[in-house]
Amino acid sequence: MAEQIEFDQAHQTLHEITQALENGRFVHVRRQLQDMEPEDIAILLEASPRKAREVLWQLTDPEDYGEILDELSEDIKDALVSKMAPEKLAEATEGMDTDDVAYVLRSLPNTLSKEVLAQMDAPDRLRVETALSYPEDSAGGLMNTDVTTIRSDVIIDVVLRYLRMKGDLPDVTDSLYVIDEHSKLIGHLPLTVLLTSQPDVLVSDVMDDADDAISVDTTDSDVASLFERRNWVSAPVVDHSYTLVGRITIDDVVDVIREDAEHSMMSMAGMDDDEDTFAPVIKSARKRSVWLGANVLAALAAASVSNMFEDTLQAMASIAVLMTIVPSMGGVAGNQTVALVIRGLALGHIGESNKKELLYKEAAIGLLNGILWAVLIGVIVMIWKDNLTLGAILSAAMLTNLFVAGIAGVLIPVLMKKINIDPALAGGMALTTVTDVVGLFAFLGLATFFIA
Amino acid sequence: MAEQIEFDQAHQTLHEITQALENGRFVHVRRQLQDMEPEDIAILLEASPRKAREVLWQLTDPEDYGEILDELSEDIKDALVSKMAPEKLAEATEGMDTDDVAYVLRSLPNTLSKEVLAQMDAPDRLRVETALSYPEDSAGGLMNTDVTTIRSDVIIDVVLRYLRMKGDLPDVTDSLYVIDEHSKLIGHLPLTVLLTSQPDVLVSDVMDDADDAISVDTTDSDVASLFERRNWVSAPVVDHSYTLVGRITIDDVVDVIREDAEHSMMSMAGMDDDEDTFAPVIKSARKRSVWLGANVLAALAAASVSNMFEDTLQAMASIAVLMTIVPSMGGVAGNQTVALVIRGLALGHIGESNKKELLYKEAAIGLLNGILWAVLIGVIVMIWKDNLTLGAILSAAMLTNLFVAGIAGVLIPVLMKKINIDPALAGGMALTTVTDVVGLFAFLGLATFFIA
Incomplete structure (x- = not known):
């Protein structure tokens, strides 16, 4: 085989x-x-x-x-x-x-x-x-311009003889397009219908109508979504006067689907989806350093929050030891929500009518998981550090941060989409910045109040 | 439109x-x-x-x-x-x-x-x-079992009359399959060839051979990769004796491509790719908490590293303020490499023969970006904290961690793939644990040696 x-x-x-x-x-x-x-x-x-x-x-x-x-x-x-x-x-x-x-x-x-x-x-x-x-x-x-067109007022036998004379059809041809005298698209004749119709039947009697033509300025992602939903193999492309200008075939659409999906995955890690696996070192390093530069700002933002609580950290080193746990959990929980929302936005499942419902749902999940991990980690820390207050403070900060992570995980990508920033690219880092800052503020703030 | x-x-x-x-x-x-x-x-x-x-x-x-x-x-x-x-x-x-x-x-x-x-x-x-x-x-x-089969010793005209009698062809039919008397696949006749051949020609003279049949136990990801590379619309499926058992059509393959791509993106954030955008709260919370539980272990591992240096943190609170920067940068840089490697493994671009080359390249990128950000952040911290030693220590830790991140970013997914753990699912978290631990060790270790 x-x-x-x-x-x-x-x-x-x-x-x-x-x-x-x-x-x-x-x-x-x-x-x-x-x-x-x-x-x-x-x-x-x-x-x-x-x-x-x-x-x-x-x-x-x-x-x-x-x-x-x-x-x-x-x-x-x-x-x-x-x-x-x-x-x-x-x-x-x-x-x-x-x-x-x-x-x-x-x-x-x-x-x-x-x-x-x-x-x-x-x-x-x-x-x-x-x-x-x-x-x-x-x-x-x-699109490609290699369309095969026929007229509607001929019989099937004439079409068959025309194709034999032509001697050759473009790859991935599954339909002939039916046009009128002004090259306007009026229908299409699937090859399967052509082959199973009687020779004396008129094309106009067996053709499908031209409802599902794609407009020439539809975006490639929308084209891909149409092909996926309608299970098309090829589709005609028309201009604004419904004149047939070309056709799109599934093999090119598959490339769009693959690229869109790769784009989400790669940009979430701050990578260019065109990046060659064996790109020159200098070129790659330069491309990636842009993203690292953005993260430097995020990391410095988090450090300046800790800096405000320097006295607290000075008073008790255990606080410094534990202060990374809450931001870390918030970042992971928030990025789960961000991934779900990015996929939902890309597939068209999330819009004006249901985003509130989504927000409530993710906030509730944040709260629920917040309670679970607040209790568990609170108990671990109480035992480890033998300090009831420290455990309770960590619990409260954890609950707050996971709740905020759920809300920010919905709001950040939805708002970015609205102002035309790609949420797959910038959503994760913005979310992490929020959960770092909120997590540190909550934990160090409470520690300052109750301990230092 | x-x-x-x-x-x-x-x-x-x-x-x-x-x-x-x-x-x-x-x-x-x-x-x-x-x-x-x-x-x-x-x-x-x-x-x-x-x-x-x-x-x-x-x-x-x-x-x-x-x-x-x-x-x-x-x-x-x-x-x-x-x-x-x-x-x-x-x-x-x-x-x-x-x-x-x-x-x-x-x-x-x-x-x-x-x-x-x-x-x-x-x-x-x-x-x-x-x-x-x-x-x-x-x-x-x-596969589907709705194959349309013909014999090789008939002429095109007989095929055309047979199809007209049949009256109907399954969706996404672009080829008829040619079988011998034992139902073994011997070739296929694309509809485009059928339509452009003369009526008196034998099927055996114009059919394509059966080389590209898919074996019934090929994995769905391999099937998808074949369809993508060969630009197929449908393909015959055969069993081990080359008997035709069905056919696979591009619409089902598109679903596999979409699911594989979504799987990578969602698992990298610790999400199940089947997750419904509006799933019940309790169900979602339970599913996601598994991943959060894994992250608790990672976060506690990082905290135990800091805990070893409690005396150092007690001696100088600025160290605590700055200690999150190096792990954060290492995590981001390492995850860039992980994303590149996961994509390369999925597309079949990375294997035994070239993984060393990739390791050198990513290590070099880590070193180069390590130097860049070590210098920049070192200077920022020297000025901010007015402490030359602290800046120098942060620089050294940053360089070490970004270099390690490049190496771990290649090794972790490649090794996981080898022992059949899905690198998209576990790669990111394993990487972050490594960069957290190494980053904290490097920074706090150097600080203990030179400052505390």
Whole structure:
């Protein structure tokens, strides 16, 4: 079973090729690359250290360049493309879908992308320029122009003969689009319907209507959500006058879904989702230090709170020992809520009508878990430090902080979304700052009042 | 443009329906639900507070139950299904795909699922029982049995006439499967090829070979990865003797991709990815407290490190004020690395052959950012606390901790993966424990040596 063993083999192949490269057996590697699918070469490149990557790229058949570039993540693609001559690049784009060519060109410096366009033949250039005229993250930027259209007043047999004459249909074609004399979309004919209808029936009698066309300026995330809910394989794209301008296919939508999901996961840790696993050290360090810089401010904010209570800390060192527990628990509890809310916002489950309900629910969970851990940790500390007051103070601060964490965990991402800040990116750090400050204030404040 | 305004309307609809429910206008709501697509009703249910959900479910046309259940997340589905009679459930399964029925039945108590099976007619029951015999997260659990098969020794025209006689093809059919007399898969005929071939050509002359069949015990994540890389719309599933047993379609694969991605994001925050946004408070609180309990241990570990240096803290309160900065920065930097490694492991970019390279790279980034922030924060603290030694100590501890964070950020998820612990779930907390302990040790240890 070819596919079954493939996964165990992938890293075996990588290992072999890496060794062959180290031993300078370039002819061997070139032959191995020729036997591989472009998508697998893409994975090999992603998994290779940078130096090996460049050698592998040189050894790859330029005919595969287009399809491979398509599959690579942005940073790696940029690095490889930046070293190619415009003619080579133009050549590589020949086997690619329009939207994918546009995607590659967008990442090039302006002068280089113009040169590449100049090297392409006229119809291809026009198609790519059209795609480039739409925002990258819109239906227009995602669509292909390779639509197959038919008229509604012909019979099925005519359509069948037309397709046979055409001799070839674009990949992932599951429907033919039905347009009127002004190129306006009036319906679509699924291939399954075409194949199961009688030859003498009119297209207009069996076609589906054009209700579910996507507008050219729908955002790519909304397009993805539509495909997911409707189980579409492809969908027509229309402009504001309902003229058919292209179609979007599920393979490009899957990339959007994957990227959106990766974006949430990576940004919550303060990472760029384009980051190459084997990026140059200096580049990565610079990118990541922005986020560390934000955290320095958060950490200094927490330190200035403790600083206000320096006398209390001086009076009793046990307070210093215990003061990290409450902020830590608040941060973890609050980030649970933040993750839930970020997912809910992304899936469209949270909006004006239900956010109050959510706030009450998370506050109640905060209170409940607050009581549980306040009691448990309070007792542990009372025994450990043999100090009833200290345990009680820690309990009270814990309860307060987990309650605040639940509320802040809902409010912070919802408010950020409202003022167009990405909650996946900034939500976690803002939350942690709040729970650090509140946790320290509560614990050290109470300690100052009752102990110091 | 129907789809364009749909997103703005979704919450408008939710708001209206919630109000209509509150006013007891049930007939109105029932009528509105009848006009909605099952997938949109599913989103409405997900976004509704629990009480409203049950009323909405009662008002929904039972004919839509199957398709709606299909789209709901596990916890919500379980809650709704647990209140339905077996006959009703059996009825609801009639409109569903085999794999989806199996998916619903799996989540039911054993006795209930047997009752539902008993209510189904024989061929359906057999299909579902077959699906249930495969693990849920395997190709067998993901596949449908609605394959359309043809023989290789007939001409295209015969196939076309056969399909017209059949009158109907399953959703998301993009290929017919070609089998021999023993039901073994020997190839597949894409509909696009069928439509563009001459009527008198033999199937065997135009079909694609059967190389890319999926084995029935491939894991669902591997299936998803194959679909993504090969841009498939559907793929045949075969058993160990290459007998065709079903097919997997992209719509089910998209669900796997979404779930895998959500799993990483939610587990990194210590959340169950099945968690309903409006789950009952007690249930949520209990689920989340497990994670908080793990964090208590981590926080107490950090506190016991500080406890060892109680004398130092007693000697100088400024040390207590500053001691949270180094662990905080280490945690953030280390979690950046952990996120990168978790993604790399999930995408198959990291393995035996390149993990050393990755370790060196992340250690180098840790060192570089360690130097940057050591110098900056060292200077800030020197000025703030007017204490050269304290600043120098903080710098040294910061450098150590960020370097350790880079190394631990690679080692922890890679080792967890090796011993089959989910790194997305446990990686972040393990990392934070390491950076807390190392950060506190480094800072308080140096302070004890040089100051106290």
